[in-house]
Every structure is written in structure tokens, then in C-alpha cells.
Amino acid sequence: MTERLPLSAVLITLNCAGPLRATLESLSFCDEIVAVDSGSTDGTLELLAEFGVRVVSEAWRGFGPQKQFAIEQATHDWVLCVDSDEIVSADLRASILQALQQPGFHCYQFPRCNRFLGRYLKHGEGYPDLSLRLFDRRQARWSDDVVHEKVITLGNVGRLSGDLLHHSEDTIESYLAKQNRYTTLAAQALRAEGQTVSAFKLLGSPFFRFIKFYLLRAGFRDGVPGLIHILIGCFNSFAKYAKMIELTRR
Structure with missing residues (x-):
């Protein structure tokens, strides 16, 4: 060998x-x-x-x-x-x-x-x-x-x-709990960098994420698990920027 x-x-x-x-x-x-x-x-x-x-x-x-x-x-x-x-x-x-x-x-x-x-x-x-x-x-x-x-x-x-x-985590509940922690950390990191969030980014980021990964990159071919996965991902985009807005307004 x-x-x-x-x-x-x-x-x-x-x-x-x-x-x-x-x-x-x-x-x-x-x-x-x-x-x-x-x-x-x-x-x-x-x-x-x-x-x-x-x-x-x-x-x-x-x-x-x-x-x-x-x-x-x-x-x-x-x-x-x-x-x-x-x-x-x-x-x-x-x-x-x-x-x-x-x-x-x-x-x-x-x-x-x-x-x-x-x-x-x-x-x-x-x-x-x-x-x-x-x-x-x-x-x-x-x-x-x-x-x-x-x-x-x-x-x-x-x-x-x-x-x-x-x-990935065995259940939707545990997977969502992990994603909730990650979006909080991501929002805090972006806020620390001084970034800001517009209404367009809040709404547009999940929309374009869905178009890119589910349609253009054929996520639909992974069936129902693929659909649930991308929808959670899109919500993560929304949640991250919503949490940034919350941090800004505190």
C-alpha cells in the first residue's frame, strides 16, 4: 500500500x-x-x-x-x-x-x-x-x-x-429549535456588523431563496421532504431579519 x-x-x-x-x-x-x-x-x-x-x-x-x-x-x-x-x-x-x-x-x-x-x-x-x-x-x-x-x-x-x-435532527420540532438558535445568532452577528434591514430584504430574501433553490435548482425533485426543507429555510431568512429589526428597536 x-x-x-x-x-x-x-x-x-x-x-x-x-x-x-x-x-x-x-x-x-x-x-x-x-x-x-x-x-x-x-x-x-x-x-x-x-x-x-x-x-x-x-x-x-x-x-x-x-x-x-x-x-x-x-x-x-x-x-x-x-x-x-x-x-x-x-x-x-x-x-x-x-x-x-x-x-x-x-x-x-x-x-x-x-x-x-x-x-x-x-x-x-x-x-x-x-x-x-x-x-x-x-x-x-x-x-x-x-x-x-x-x-x-x-x-x-x-x-x-x-x-x-x-x-439532520430527527424531528421537525428539534430541527426548528436548532434553526431558531441559529437565526438568533445570525441576527446578532449582522447587527454587530452594523447592517440594517429594509422591508424589501425582509420579504424579498425568502421569496428569492425559494425561487433559486426550489425552482431553478430543482428542489421539487426531492418530493415533500424537499418542499418542507426549503420552506423552513425561507422562514429562517425571514426570522433572521425580523430578529435584526427587533434588536434595532430595543
Whole structure:
């Protein structure tokens, strides 16, 4: 077998025992797994121990800062960043192993396939959802955003085949609760940047989001789950800007 560069899998955890086992099983090909935990009490720590994960405890800093702290704890410079509800597919695993034999890029992105209401979404807003998650940490870093964080790099970026499988929350209720938290954080971040909201943006953002993802990018081909997914996404756009207006008028 051709030698490859060593790889650290990195994730952040907080009370995520439910989907975590499948995630850890999919990372068995990595040379180490590092988890930064911010106070789990639901069995997450026991599950991490079962898989031999190296755990670092750290108070919550926000998504971007927490993930940056996490990659700094890794032993190896090449890191694969996943969330606790994401699974590396067999095809993606093969692509990663091949890329690390002789990397032609500093960073790699690949499609993320979102599972919603029991169905993997293959169109619209849910796919391909390209995510930059494999990189040389000397050439890239996570942004400081507390929500909607992203990897910032000045290096060159390649693309791998194979999907990162994202298992969304099990119920509509829990999914909406998570989206409610995210829209609040997004509104606070935009307000801190000094941005303002017009009536056109409040109403137009959800409308054009629906046109773009449901019609132009064929979200309708994902059936009822695709329709519900985009409608929640459109409401998220409305809620984010409505919360900004509320913050402005307080």
C-alpha cells in the first residue's frame, strides 16, 4: 500500500450521543480522532472513550473559535473536520486516502448530502452543499464567526468525490429549535456588523431563496421532504431579519 500523510479527525461535541456512534465508526481510517467537548452530560464522553478518542475539555467559544481551537489540539497538520452528526461515506473515504498519498492542493472540499425526513436531499438547497473540511492547518483556519463558520485559506483548493452524509435532527420540532438558535445568532452577528434591514430584504430574501433553490435548482425533485426543507429555510431568512429589526428597536 502506498504511504500517505497522517490524518487527524477533529470534531466538537456537546450532548450528541445519539448520532455520534455512526460518525466515529466512519472515522476509523484516521490516525487519530480528537474531540473538544464543552460539557456533555448525556453519554457522549463515554462513547468517545469507547472509540479511543482523545478528548479535550473547553468552554464554549462559538462555532468558529471552538473549531479553530479543536484543530490546534490535533497531532497532525492534515485535519478532517466533521460534525457529530456527519458520516464519511465509503466513496469519500477512498477519495481522502488517495488525496493524502500525494496532495496536489492545500485544502479539499466535497459534497455534503443532507438527510431530512428520512430522505437524502439530492437537489435544491440540500445538495451538493460543498464543504471545505480537509486541509493542511498550516495553510487554512476556521473563521471567528459564532455561526455559519467557514474555513479561510490562501492556499489552493481541490475537490474530492464522495459525499459527507449529514443526518439532520430527527424531528421537525428539534430541527426548528436548532434553526431558531441559529437565526438568533445570525441576527446578532449582522447587527454587530452594523447592517440594517429594509422591508424589501425582509420579504424579498425568502421569496428569492425559494425561487433559486426550489425552482431553478430543482428542489421539487426531492418530493415533500424537499418542499418542507426549503420552506423552513425561507422562514429562517425571514426570522433572521425580523430578529435584526427587533434588536434595532430595543
